[in-house]
Amino acid sequence: MTAVVPTEDWINRFDGLSKLEPRLRDVLTTRSQVIRLPADTIIFGPGKSPDHLLLLLQGTVRVQQLAESGREVVLYRATAGESCVLTTACMLAYEDHAAEGVAETEVVAAAIPRGVFDDLVASSKEFRNFVFRAYSRRISDLFHVIEDIAFRRMDIRLAQKIIERADTGVLKATHAQLAAELGTAREVISRQLAEFQRRGWIAQSRGAVEILDCDGLRALSTS
Amino acid sequence: MTAVVPTEDWINRFDGLSKLEPRLRDVLTTRSQVIRLPADTIIFGPGKSPDHLLLLLQGTVRVQQLAESGREVVLYRATAGESCVLTTACMLAYEDHAAEGVAETEVVAAAIPRGVFDDLVASSKEFRNFVFRAYSRRISDLFHVIEDIAFRRMDIRLAQKIIERADTGVLKATHAQLAAELGTAREVISRQLAEFQRRGWIAQSRGAVEILDCDGLRALSTS
DNA sequence: GTCCGTCAGTGATCTAGTCACACAAGCACC
């Protein structure tokens, strides 16, 4: 972790924190460090519980569940302006859980030490609301994941994922990565994509999926 | 909701709250009500967000996820001595989620209003730790559910569930209820139970499963 | 060019979920 001097008032980027009184803004900026993490840094994971709450200024963090079999599911992503608040839960976790947080891109974040977090929760209603709202959002995400895995069809979930994660009409990901994203097997993704291609909705190349007919995908994804 | 006068110092039953200073214990006992809910009361659910944090004194609350298709999964159970802390997240939820909390038995609980909850979180490190530890535990439960649904076989999960929920060697539940418990279809449960019966591990009767060979079940459930 | 690691395609097989039933056990009502 390389320390970086905070150069601007990043607090305003966080929904709810902008209302913090000046005294507490000072606490946040002087007692937390802005850090920069290279892509693929493992932020927390089995056997590695975090000691800071991260407020993301740039980049995205992917939180995923690992199984012994080697299979994975992505639980959620935290992006700039959000906090990686479930790490606070991990801080106090009475058991190691199998979830892992990874910097998906290079990440710049304000790292709030445990003690400062505690002081802020104690002294600021705004900060408390910020924390609980962040929790709420993450828990909603988890509910969503459970609903998807338990009750939704793979083709629908895959179509959604492609739309959601294809920036410029192209999604750069291998079949194996998409499988890990959705918690399924690589072969399942291969077969589904072959079907999508057959229908003319996408074109495939090594490590990438290009959307040709977004309406087709969308029609499936909302059915 | 019928109000009941708190007759004893129930705070000690909650891990971590026993260390609360007397002033805060007073806050808890005087500003919260002990309530009694009949079995099957829906405590929170879609369109019904809770306005109190419940600390369970007696009974159990089942939290489950509902799908439009009518299928369900049980996410976790909160029992006496635990709090239904995810309700605090629901209190602030920016969206209605599809989870529902139901009193599985008659429930006696201390209901802490939103304002009191906030005061306590602000003024007590012990209470904060209590809340965050409770969150942590629930989130672990959710991770566990995700892992089960995504990666574990049904026969193993069913065997575990039978062992876990059969008090006196008998589990009173219909196939449909077990299916809702595990987030699968009734037929799947019927066929698995038929197989367990064929192997001599259980005996079945209408609405009940009797364990005959717990070792057999356990061997499967840990494989 | 050759080697090698990663990526994608495929058939066979098994597990799980869906659909459409049949039938049985308990209960109410006459």
Next chain:
DNA sequence: GGTGCTTGTGTGACTAGATCACTGACGGAC
């Protein structure tokens, strides 16, 4: 006691998804 009715269970046929064991194809590194 019989007649329905509701609820719980059994079953076959079929589709979806997961697993296994491969194959070949692509893109560097050398």
